[in-house]
Amino acid sequence: MKWLFDPASVQGVAMAGDWYVFIVAGIAVGIYVYVAILWCVFRYRRRGGEAQRFEKNTPLELTYTIVPLLIVLGLFAKTFLVERPVDNVASDPQEKVAVTAFRWSWQFSYLGSNVKTIGTPRRPPTLYLPLGRLVEFDLTTADVNHSFWVPAFLFKRDAIPGMTNVFDITPSRTGTFVGRCAQYCGLDHAYMTFAVQVVPAAAFDRYIASNGTAVP
C-alpha cells in the first residue's frame, strides 16, 4: 500500500502499518463523534419546544468510559508490538555508520573503513546505504541537540550531547531520499539536510573498497 507513505526500510514498512491502523481508527471515531455533534445541533435547534431536562445517564456514561478504554488498550498493544522490533538493536549488524551531527551539517563515517563524508549547510552530504543489509547507526552530536530524520524511513532519533544513540535500519528499496535535522538547532536549522542513497549491496561494497572514490 503506497497511500500516504512509501517506506524505504523494513522498519518503516512496519511503522506505516501502525499509521494505517491509527488513521482508520481515528477516522471511524471521528465520523461517529462528528455525526453525533452535528445531529444534535441540527435536530435539537430551538423551535419553540422545551428542552428535556435530564442530567445524567449512568449506564451510558459508563459505556462511553469502558469502550474508549478498550480501544486505547487495543491501540497500545498494537503500538507495543510494532515498537519493540523497531527499538531493538541487533548484536550483529552487517554495516555500521557513525553519524555526527553538528551545526549545521552532518558527518558520516563507515566503520571498518576510511570512508568519511562531511557536509556543509550549502553542500549537504550523501549517505550511501546498501540495499537489504542491516545497518547500525551510532548517532552523536558535536554541539547542541539535533535529530536524524529520514522521512522515507518514517524514523528519527535525536542526537544529544553526552550520549550515543544507537539504532538499526534495513533499507528495503533503492533510491535517493531526503534526510534532515528535525530538532531545532539555531540559525541554519533549515539547511541542515543530507541525501540518503540506497544502492545495491555490490555498489556499496565498491564504494567502501575504493575509499569513497567509486561513487555509486
Place this chain on the structure above:
Amino acid sequence: MIEWLTTTNHKKIGTMYIVSTLGFFCAAGVLAALIRIQLAQPNSTIIGTHAYNQIFTMHGTAMIFLVIAPFAIGLANFLIPLQIGAPDMAFPRLNATGLWLFIIGGLTVFAGFATYGGAASAGWSNYAPLSEITIGTGAGEDLYLVGLTLTGISNILTAVNFVVTIVCFRAPGMTFWRMPIFTWEMVATSILILMAFPTLTAVMAMVLIDRHMGGHFFDPAQGGNPILYQHLFWFFGHPEVYIMILPYFGVVAEIIATFSRKPVFGYVGMVISAFAIAGLSLGVWAHHMFTTGAVSNPFFSGISFLIAIPTGVKFVNWIGTMWKGSIELTTPMILCVCFLLNFLLGGITGVMVASPPLDYMAHDSYFIVQHFHYTLGGGSLFALFAALFFYFPKIFGVKLDERLGKWFAALFFIGFNVTFIPMGFAGLEGMARRMSTYPDVAHLALLNGLSSIGTAIIAVSVVLFFVNVLVSVRNREPVGNDPWGGYSLEWLTSSPPPEFNFDELPPIRSKMPAWDVAEGREVSRS
C-alpha cells in the same frame, strides 16, 4: 486611571488580564502572519533566518505564556467570586501583585526585540544547550528567562488565591457539588499550576545560572545532562498543556448548557474527568521525548493513551448536554460547536502521536504543529472567543453584535481549518517544524500556500472581531442582568456587577440558582 493601576478588585484585575492578553494576542498574531508570509513560497528569503527564528520563538512563547493560559486566569478572576457568591478574591492584594507581575513579565519577554541581537530565538521550549550559547545571542534570551519566571510566579500566586477563594469563600448554599463546571475546572487547573510552575521557575533559573554564573547543569562536558533539561521542562510543559485547556473545557460546558436550556449532562463525570486529566497529565511528560532514546517509551505512551478516556467522557457530556435540548445558535454557541469539531481532530491526532512508532515520524514535524494547533488553537482559542462573546455583556455591560459575531465565527473556522489541515500532510511529506524555509519538493509549496491563505482569512476574521468590539461599544445597547438566560449565579447580578458583586445575595438551592429564580421555583428557606 490611578484607580485601575491601584485596584485590588477582582473584576478590574480580571478585566485588565483580559485586555492585556488580547494585546499580547495581537502581537502574537502579527508574528504568526509574518511566519506565514515567509513560508507562503518555497526557498523564500523575505525574512532573514535569524529574524525568523525570533519570530516563531516569540509567537509560541506569547500564545502559550501570555495569551491562552493568562486569559483563562483573567476570566477566572472575574468569574469565580461571582459564580460562588463571594464579594472578592480571598487575597485581593496578592491578586493585584499577580496581575502586575504578569504584565511586567510579558513586556520583559517582548523587550528582547529592542535589544542588540534581538529577542529569544531558541524556540518556546528553549532547549539547553542551544539556549545556553551566549556567543552571538544578545540579552533577548535572558529577558525571556527572567520574564517567564515573573509570569510563572504570577501564576503560582493566583492559583493559591483561586484555591483558597473557592474553598473558603463560597456563599451560603453554594456547596461544592453545586459549583458551576467552570469553577470546578479552575480548581483542577490551579492544582496543576501549583504542581507545574515551580519546576518552570527552577529550570529557567538553572539556564540563567549556566549562562552567566558558570553553572553546568546541562553541560555534559562538566557532568551535566541535556536530557535533564527536557525532563524538567516537560514536567512543567505537559501539565501546562492542560492548564491551557481545562478552563476552556469549563467555558464550553457552561455555554452549551445555557444555550441548550439544559443542565450540564453528567456533572459528576465532568468533575471527575477534570481531576483524572489533571492527575494523568503529571505522568506523561516524556511523551515529548520518545525520540531521545533516553526514556521508557511504553510507560509514557500508555499513560498518554489513558488521557483519551476522561477527554472522551467530556465529549460525551458536552454532546449529552445538547441531546434533546432546545439549542439556540448564538455566536458563543456556534464557537463552542467549532471548538468541539476542531478539538476532536486535536484529540485524534493526539492519540496518534502518543504511539512512539508514529511519533518517530511525526515528532518535530509539521504533523505535530498541526496537532497542537488543533488543541490549543482550534480548541482553547475558539473557546476563548466563545467566552469573550458570552461574558462580554457581564464584564462591560455591552453585548457584542451577533451578526458580525457570526461572520467572525464562520471566517475564523474556515481560516483555521484551511491553515492547519495542510500542515499535517506537510509533516508527513517531511517538513520539519521551525524551518525558516523549505525546498520545492513533493507538495510542500501547495500545502504551505494553502496554510498562508488560511492565515489571511483568520487575520480578516480577527480584524472583524475588533471592529465588532468597537461598533458594539459605540452603540451601547443596554443589557439587563442576563442577556443569555444563563443558569449560574453571575447572571443574577447587574452587568457590570457592583463593587462587591451582589447587593443582596440570591438564594442558592440548586446547581442552577438563576433558573430557579427565572422560573419562579419555590425557594424554601429550610
